[in-house]
Amino acid sequence: MERIEKPLTLNPIKLSQPMGAMLAFLGVKNCMPLMHGAQGCASFSKVFFTRHFCDPIAVQTTAVNDITAVIDGGERSISEAIENITKKVTPDLVGLFTTGMTETKGDDIKGATYLLRDKQKIAYVHTPDFEGSFESGWAAVQQALIKQLVHQSKYSDKSKVALLPNVSMTPYEVECVKNALAQLGLECFALPDLSTSLDGHLGLKQGALSSDGISTQEIEKLGECGLVLTVGASVKSGGELLRKKCTKMQHLHFDSLSGLEASDLFYKQLLDYTGHKKPPRSVIHWRKRLQDAMLDTHFVLGSTKLALSLEPDQSYALAGALQEAGGNIETIVLGQKGEYDFDALSKNVRIGDFEDIEALLPKADAFIGNYHGHRLCKNAGKVHILRGFPNYEEVGNQLKSDILYEGSARLLFEVANSVKLAAH
Amino acid sequence: MVNKKLIHELLHENNCSHSDKKKSSCDKPKPGATSGGCAFEGAQIALFPYADAVHLVHAPATCIGASWETRETPTSFKGFNNTKTGYCTQVVANDIIFGGTQKLEDAIAYLLEHKDPQAVFVYETCVTAMIGDDMDNVCARMQKRSGVPVVPVHAPGFVGSKNLGSRLAGETVLEYLIGTKEPEQIHPYGINLIGEYNVTGDMWQYTPLLEEIGIKVVSTLAGDGRIENIRQAHRAKLNVIVCAKSLESLTRKMQERYGIPYISISFYGMRDTTNAIMSIVNAFGDEKLIAKAKEVTAREEKLLQKRLQPYRKVLQGKKAILNTGGNKSWSIASALQDIGMEVVATSIRKATLEDIEIAKQYVPVLMKVPANEQAKLIDEHGVDILLAGGRSLYTAIKKKIAFVDVNQEKEISYGAYEGLVNLAKDVCDAVNNKVFQTVGKDAPWSE
Ligand code: SF4
Numbered sequence: 051m052e053r054i055e056k057p058l059t060l061n062p063i064k065l066s067q068p069m070g071a072m073l074a075f076l077g078v079k080n081c082m083p084l085m086h087g088a089q090g091c092a093s094f095s096k097v098f099f100t101r102h103f104c105d106p107i108a109v110q111t112t113a114v115n116d117i118t119a120v121i122d123g124g125e126r127s128i129s130e131a132i133e134n135i136t137k138k139v140t141p142d143l144v145g146l147f148t149t150g151m152t153e154t155k156g157d158d159i160k161g162a163t164y165l166l167r168d169k170q171k172i173a174y175v176h177t178p179d180f181e182g183s184f185e186s187g188w189a190a191v192q193q194a195l196i197k198q199l200v201h202q203s204k205y206s207d208k209s210k211v212a213l214l215p216n217v218s219m220t221p222y223e224v225e226c227v228k229n230a231l232a233q234l235g236l237e238c239f240a241l242p243d244l245s246t247s248l249d250g251h252l253g254l255k256q257g258a259l260s261s262d263g264i265s266t267q268e269i270e271k272l273g274e275c276g277l278v279l280t281v282g283a284s285v286k287s288g289g290e291l292l293r294k295k296c297t298k299m300q301h302l303h304f305d306s307l308s309g310l311e312a313s314d315l316f317y318k319q320l321l322d323y324t325g326h327k328k329p330p331r332s333v334i335h336w337r338k339r340l341q342d343a344m345l346d347t348h349f350v351l352g353s354t355k356l357a358l359s360l361e362p363d364q365s366y367a368l369a370g371a372l373q374e375a376g377g378n379i380e381t382i383v384l385g386q387k388g389e390y391d392f393d394a395l396s397k398n399v400r401i402g403d404f405e406d407i408e409a410l411l412p413k414a415d416a417f418i419g420n421y422h423g424h425r426l427c428k429n430a431g432k433v434h435i436l437r438g439f440p441n442y443e444e445v446g447n448q449l450k451s452d453i454l455y456e457g458s459a460r461l462l463f464e465v466a467n468s469v470k471l472a473a474h
Numbered sequence: 475m476v477n478k479k480l481i482h483e484l485l486h487e488n489n490c491s492h493s494d495k496k497k498s499s500c501d502k503p504k505p506g507a508t509s510g511g512c513a514f515e516g517a518q519i520a521l522f523p524y525a526d527a528v529h530l531v532h533a534p535a536t537c538i539g540a541s542w543e544t545r546e547t548p549t550s551f552k553g554f555n556n557t558k559t560g561y562c563t564q565v566v567a568n569d570i571i572f573g574g575t576q577k578l579e580d581a582i583a584y585l586l587e588h589k590d591p592q593a594v595f596v597y598e599t600c601v602t603a604m605i606g607d608d609m610d611n612v613c614a615r616m617q618k619r620s621g622v623p624v625v626p627v628h629a630p631g632f633v634g635s636k637n638l639g640s641r642l643a644g645e646t647v648l649e650y651l652i653g654t655k656e657p658e659q660i661h662p663y664g665i666n667l668i669g670e671y672n673v674t675g676d677m678w679q680y681t682p683l684l685e686e687i688g689i690k691v692v693s694t695l696a697g698d699g700r701i702e703n704i705r706q707a708h709r710a711k712l713n714v715i716v717c718a719k720s721l722e723s724l725t726r727k728m729q730e731r732y733g734i735p736y737i738s739i740s741f742y743g744m745r746d747t748t749n750a751i752m753s754i755v756n757a758f759g760d761e762k763l764i765a766k767a768k769e770v771t772a773r774e775e776k777l778l779q780k781r782l783q784p785y786r787k788v789l790q791g792k793k794a795i796l797n798t799g800g801n802k803s804w805s806i807a808s809a810l811q812d813i814g815m816e817v818v819a820t821s822i823r824k825a826t827l828e829d830i831e832i833a834k835q836y837v838p839v840l841m842k843v844p845a846n847e848q849a850k851l852i853d854e855h856g857v858d859i860l861l862a863g864g865r866s867l868y869t870a871i872k873k874k875i876a877f878v879d880v881n882q883e884k885e886i887s888y889g890a891y892e893g894l895v896n897l898a899k900d901v902c903d904a905v906n907n908k909v910f911q912t913v914g915k916d917a918p919w920s921e
Contacts, residue, residue: 057577057583058530058561058562058563058564058580058584058585059560059561059563059564060559060560060562061542061543061559061560062539062542062560062562064539065535065540066534066535066536066540067535068536069536084506087600087631088512088600088630088631088632089503089511089512089635090511090512090514090515090537090600090631091512091536091537091631092508093509093510093511093512094511094515094536095536095540096509098540098541101883104864105864106864110506110507110508111505111506111508112505112506113502113503113506115502115632115634116476116478116632116633117502119604119632127505128505130504130506131505131506131507132506134504134505134506135506135507138507149536149600150534150535150565150570150600150601151600151601151604151631154570154601154605178567179534179535179536179539180535180565180566180567180570180601181566252868252871252913253868422542425543425558442544
């Protein structure tokens, strides 16, 4: 992979590790994500997700300041924060995660959590923003919850499935997987579960705590699942960790659920697991529709050059789905390395920033990526298909799905139609 | 280096309306009960509108990664627009161990070579302040080498709130830029607009009127600002603070240093805009100027009344509750009254003592805990519209009354005369919108 040399980042693609962690905690029911750092990180992240999801977002900060930064090893600001939080609300879980600042200090959050164990259930995780990424922060929370909350279980129930989605999966995509499993007679617990918390439903949105999601009791009992399912390379090791803890569990990993081949693999493995011969009729029918969609769109896609910039898991999934329908992936620009063979998808794969994207855009017809691509595409006269974080431009993005047969078909239509409409 | 003495002084600024409260109430945020942005964000708000300067953030991923290209502060600058650009040194684990000074120097050198900036602002953040990178030294060296101002901004998030950060940014501009260049001509009625960031083009709603009257905007901090102009700000005759008490210490120091008096005004709503313009000309005391200002404001008010007519028909006598923070708690209230609405109550939950004082003059009921109070007030007064942040939406839907999210990033300006028409239109559209009657209907299966 080539890296464009420049001694700074100009318009970063990369999102920070603590932000990934925060989003993960928002998929746990009645949780208060608590960012251990100075107040600004939580504030920026809160505004970021509020605008992306168009919904109130719960988060608190330990508000470390220049004085406590020196005299406190973390225990004081953390215990004070818990005290102040519990004065107003009663969280089932506090999700404590660090920032670059408190990691530089070297705070002992494990110790602080231990001291407070009788007062408040807390899960803690190290997520400095001078390393890792949006994906790794999310994955770190999954692993922390598995290590710290999941009970070891003596028996396992084959009909129960633990699902570890990656950070880029929309709330609705998580629901789509849950529904697909339900159709096969499996009950699914997503860790975390944004499909009920940040799916944008009308409710009593006070935003003081996360509104719904997987409950802590459900997390504790995840060990009873007969199967753990991971989607995206960034969350694979979380699945392995759970399986190690609960050895009766089986682990199925999928790099992607987008496109015909990826969806086929998903159903093949799950049919094997359940012993069903065939999926339900509607699934069979959606597969045929996807095949038809591939043929309907292949001509436009085949003559379109696509530039893509998303988190590695989502980049891989979308590039794969578009490529198998004839799309040309002209370039992929990533904020950080992923664990994929991206070179098989495109000749031009880079780690870079939006200045790099701007420079590469003239060679492409359409760009798939976040809100920051909008201005660039407008200036360059390119088609912009919005995916990823943040999306301040569109509403309803929590209900987009690019996965399994149905979502993949709709993705192909959306890309082909956007390109066609722009051409006329 | 973070200037502890300066921070202490700014926090106990006698012009700060916080300062007569208990000392600790406005300086240190409470763990687990804090919602505002950090000092770095405040500095960013204050300085990023300079489109001709590069804003290099010396930080790991969070500080700028989540915040670039999020502010609607338009500029008329024809060159490369740096306000919409996120420059970041991307500090990584290695820099924590070995220091990020070299990285910073390389970044500045690159920017000076490739971006042709009028100045480079270098923002310190929590991590880089903690590892002790010697920004001052690097900046001074790079400035000397290039002749371009390279200005270190020491407002790392952990020193305090957004408000403090804006003040620190103001002090930085005073220390490093103001007075570093002499103008060719000194205008007799030249002003500096301080704390006007031109959000959604607010400033452009009134600056043409000022120019028409004969007032010249010498410089701004920092809406649609230029570095060259702020360097000459010491030759202006009056400092005008726009809705931003936080920068009063800066203007006070400019008074001490350069003898420039200052006034504090707001351009929200018709009455306040007229008052603002008159305050400026009165400060100069020139008869001709005053006469011209009277003529222009009278003309604009008349024009505005005519343009508001169609909205007034719908909104006259309609009752509103306002639940928002800071100076918006009264400035929007005053604007709503100008459209003919009755403002039943406003929130003072996050307002300063000064804002509360002003709010009292406009609105009869001041809500301390709006979440508990507003539902009851809606029933009691038969309120028609709730203007609040997203969290209150559910209250409006339950009460089946119209709702406007006043905290949402706006795309159009509500500032000055022209902006009032925009506000009237938005409120009118909300009142007429059927959705608030239908969306909260019970489901057919509900009991
Ligand atoms: S609190 Fe510190 S680390 Fe967080 S955004 Fe502000 S300056 Fe950056």
